[in-house]
Amino acid sequence: MTQTAPGSSAVTTTGDGRFASLDPRTGEVVAHHPVHTPQQVADAVAQARRASNWWQELGFDGRKARLDAWRRLLVKRLDEAAGLISAETGKPAADAKLEMVIVIDHLHWAAKNAERVLRKRRVPAGLLMSNQSATIEYLPVGVVGVIGPWNYPAFTPMGSIAYALAAGNTVVFKPSELTPGVGTWLSDTLAEIVPEHPVLSVVTGFGETGAALCRSGVDKLAFTGSTATGKRVMAACAESLTPVLVECGGKDALIVDFDADVALAADAAVWGAMSNAGQTCIGVERVYVHEDVAEEFTAAVRKLAAKVRPGGDPGADLGPITMPSQVDIIRSHVQDAIDKGAKALVGGVESVRPPFVEPVVLADVPEDSLAITDETFGPTITINRVRDTDEAIRLANAGRYGLGGTVFSKARGEQLARRLKAGMVSINGVVAFAAIPSLPFGGIGDSGFGRIHGEDGLREFARPQAVARRKFKPLLNPMSFTRGAGTVRQLLAIVKLRYGRK
Template identity: 35%
Template sequence: MTDSSTTAAAITITCPVDGRMVGRVMGHTRADVRSAFAVARRAQPVWAATPVSDRKAIMLRFHDLVLSHRDELLDLIQAETGKNRASAFDEVLDVAVTARHYAFAAAGLLAPQRVKGALPVLTRTVVEREPVGVVGVISPWNYPLSMAVSDAVPALLAGNAVVVKPDSATPLTALKASELLSAAGLPTELFQVLPGPGEEVGGAIADECDYLMFTGSTATGRILGAKAGERLIGYSAELGGKNPLIVAPDADLARAARGARQACFANTGQLCISVERIYVHEEVAGGFTARFLAEVSAMTVGAGPGWDVDMGCLISEEHLERVRSVVDDAVSKGARVLAGGHPLPELGPTFYAPTVLTDVPPDAELYDGEVFGPVVFLETVTSVDEAVERANETIYGLNASVWAKPSTGSRIASRLHAGTVNVNEGFAAAWGSVSAPMGGWRASGLGRRHGAVGLTKYTETRTVATQHLVPVSGPPGVDRELFSDVMSTALRWGKRVLR
């Protein structure tokens, strides 16, 4: 019997389109994870002492390398996932934009910040930031470049080392990104990619890291969150979603239909922020539905490097069966299929038609459970208030989409219980706004990526307060009651001044 603590089986990566072998990589064990963290911990202090300007230069070179290796990365992403080329390019674009953004933002975010002291003039208070140490990233298969790298970039710029466990179905893309980071000048010890079994390698990373970043299912997120809580380490997780889209009476219906198609079926619906529920106001339900179904019927589903393909395949035959079972369950309970609702075996074993349903009953799994596939259902509502109420009836709160005139859309958006809301977009506007935080409410996760917190979460703060002339408790020899009277008067005066 093989001792899994010392050896691990090689991992064979196959293309979900046709099952052909794409490559093989070495699997890793708990012992390998411990060794990787030991190497990272030796290298990290040197990196933390490296000027931020040097780290910035490396990330800007990485930005250029990602773009210059665009086609190679697109081919690799498509081979591992079966997604269409435009969805693969979303990953290349995301990583390049993220690297550039944080390269320029890092110095300001990491600089010591002067804040108000305990006593004006007499107290000088500064907040300093230090890297947490070694960050663990556990990334999913649906975005093998973005999720393995875009969370690691700010962690590295903050002065940390990073150990990544990619999904076993898609490790080659993360390994290629590691090569590009090394070519950009990043020491190899600072970004290590360890493919291997999730329970073993992912569990070991959660046991070893100083901060854990996870993207995946809510069920696994809860398990890892419990581990992080037990160890008292920082934890950020983007988890599941059952994201709604609202079509208001004043929406541009043609634009809404096109946008809804992208919101529902980009990346074959295999993304946490895709739309799975559409609530249409009764005044425009007929017009929107006709336009939306026309958009769906015009979609090109297939494989290969053509930019004209609108949707690729699912990640595996097992996942296709999962999607089919959820749709069949809904139909058996009374749902009606308006488009799709079946596999496309003529294209390959993992292709499923873009699917639209209506009349989905509440007892169907599809009604409130995440499908993570090219499936959406429509409901007609009598008012915007009803649409908002239905949209918020979920354990999740990751993303939402509103189609309306901008003023109407903004009012609706502010009532939705979601970490990101897109007005006249599906998800890309909020996701692409890397200066703003992105993440989920409730069962959709905790913590945020993007924005200032997307980098500062990988740091520990140190407050340094220097007291001048007299102590906060008052000058030596001064009567304590007199001092308390003086301070009370000062506070009352200060309140009036600040009004």
């Protein structure tokens, strides 16, 4: 196999219109993939549009049958998918398998619930329009473009792909250049179930390929990635008024109240911060702990984090940093925090050893540090003690992100969760909301807008159509130039009688 130095480059180009995805643990080439040109992207979208009518005409039952068959195939070949995820991201095999388990659960939910959520239903016409029958249904938008990330190369894009397909759309998917094989594998497996038409196509390449998808005439674009790239995606889509769903980064906080189960909170904090080597948009990056339990909590986190080991071997807890450029960001955040007075309880700058980063636990971190204000995306965590939960909420909400959050409290979990400026919150657990298919997933602020998963996720890829149908001639018809002189006067009398009283 061709090899490069581990961590030196995420991808290599071959000079023949192809590029190689690399195993970040070893630098070995996993596979080669084409760099699709703007014309090839346009052709893929045109093919998807031709397939769109056929896919829509299958109806909910027909699509469900195909998606259920795809689900069964994914279960059968789960180990194969997990092996490819591990090869392209470097994450441990168990974590890759867990990712596929959640993918399968979401695919099942989307296929099962699409008809219930999107089908035509009657709604009340109201007193004044009682001669009308009112209905609403959610129709497919057509062709959905999806631009996916590398950190969860199956789970995250499938949050758009599965729900878009279940809603009756066809999809053109541009995976990250770091994980093109996972995206291609997903498309190939669905093609085994749906050989008639390319209802899920994949285009591979770099930023130019993604930009071409934004400008290709898709009917909606779903993007997951950094806030900076999300803004560029929005600008490109704005040229044609293509609607977008944008899921960007986060700087999620975990709050530990005075009555929390400290051991449980510490375990959740370490998992939420360190799993997948911290490369999780909804991962825990900041902790605000009540001073009454701060010492106990910090000691527990310190003990647990010290046992977590990165590496490329099967027994490692963490894999490498998948995107080599992220290593410098992690190092700069740790260094900045320490320079400003933070205490390194576990690890430090020396923990950054590309392509791996050992766990880093920082305490008493100034709120203007990069480790507090910016997304680190590494196996690091900051712990700051607070006088009370009011201070914790204020600090947790002070940033520009608003993706997820976590609260540990025996008595006030719901109350504190409602005060967090976040699209999703776990109480006495961590990132649980992501694995519950019926819950919408998405954020606010610099974390983006729009929702995948759940009923909101299905409707995100549909267009509501309202229909009013006349049933009989109304007693009073104000919507005509032939209306009588007293029509509006009579309507006003009815309104005052019906709505004017307490």
